[in-house]
Amino acid sequence: MALLDAFEQAVDELAHHAAFAKVEFVSHSARRQGRGHTLQVMIDREGGVDIKTCEQVAAMLNARLEEFDEQYTLEVESAGLNRPLTKAGDYQRFSGSSAKILTTLLINGSKTHRGVLRGVQGTNVILVTERGELPLPLATIKSANLEYDIRNDLKREKYDRKKA
Secondary structure, three states: OOHHHHHHHHHHHHHOOHHHOOOEEEEEEEEEEOOEEEEEEEEEOOOOOOHHHHHHHHHHHHHHHOOOOOOEEEEEEEOOOOOEOOOHHHHHHOOOOEEEEEEEEEEOOEEEEEEEEEEEEOOEEEEEEOOEEEEEEHHHEEEEEEOOOHHHHHHHHHHHHHHO
């Protein structure tokens, strides 16, 4: 078994491991870099991911890959505030959140769409934009991610200070 196959298998096993039951493996990838490989894993969890969780995932992956002579760099990271939306369930789960969606086709004259997610209806992601509800066919979505706006936090903090 080659390193990349072992990496794929190890990520799949960890995603189903009891120790990581509350951790979501958002994405993983491998690419050739120089004489070795760069292996990347992006994880998320309700309430966010801490460094300790990233270290635990990295330690288990390294233990499973140590038998290989090939050089590799392993990167385990949190999905972060601008988390990618990688599957249909993400659009439902993050309903009410701001998002940026890139499509492969022009829809309403654009391939870039920003707004608030309203979930999925049939085969369409519903995005509420300044112009109203915009159905975006799942099949046309090239990439999507949440868009964190610090201004909302600052407004809430200002409101809480005035209230107190």
